Amino acid sequence: MPKKTLYLANPYGFAKQLQTGPLADLVDALESVGAEVWEPFSRNNQLDFTEPGWAYRIGQNDVSDVREADGLFAVVNGCPPDEGVMVELGLAMAWKKAIFLFRDDFRKCTDSEHYPLNLMLFASLPEKGWERYWYQSISEINDPDKALVGWLNS
Numbered sequence: 426m427p428k429k430t431l432y433l434a435n436p437y438g439f440a441k442q443l444q445t446g447p448l449a450d451l452v453d454a455l456e457s458v459g460a461e462v463w464e465p466f467s468r469n470n471q472l473d474f475t476e477p478g479w480a481y482r483i484g485q486n487d488v489s490d491v492r493e494a495d496g497l498f499a500v501v502n503g504c505p506p507d508e509g510v511m512v513e514l515g516l517a518m519a520w521k522k523a524i525f526l527f528r529d530d531f532r533k534c535t536d537s538e539h540y541p542l543n544l545m546l547f548a549s550l551p552e553k554g555w556e557r558y559w560y561q562s563i564s565e566i567n568d569p570d571k572a573l574v575g576w577l578n579s
Contacts, residue, residue, distance in 0.1 A: 428461040432494035436507035438466025496523030502530035
């Protein structure tokens with residue numbers, strides 16, 4: 426059975442220090458549980474950023490990758506979370522992709538007592554048991570009681 430592809434929506438690629446720390450750690454953890462990780466910053470590094478239209482091409486590549494991936498693992502740190510990640514998450518929701526949310530940011534950023542972030546981010550997750558799709562540390566990624574490991578093995 427081929428590996429499932431997982432688009433890693435994240436803002437970490439904008440900073441070199443985050444690329445070699447949190448981003449690399451997250452990619453390693455996802456790959457260690459069997460995902461083929463599609464990380465947009467590494468997938469778009471082949472573009473020539475001096476050519477006109479580079480930003481449009483990156484956007485189009487990212488939309489295409491979200492559409493083609495089996496699922497999406499979104500880093501939703503920040504208050505509010507990164508707007509690009511939110512667009513990618515919205516696309517994945519509309520295309521009914523498997524979705525997993527990662528937030529190791531301790532700040533509260535919510536509009537309800539039930540969810541830790543804006544309630545719309547949970548609209549494509551199960552009403553009961555949504556917590557299985559919610560990750561608060563890299564060490565939780567390999568937890569067999571969480572949704573990701575089961576999805577990757579289904």
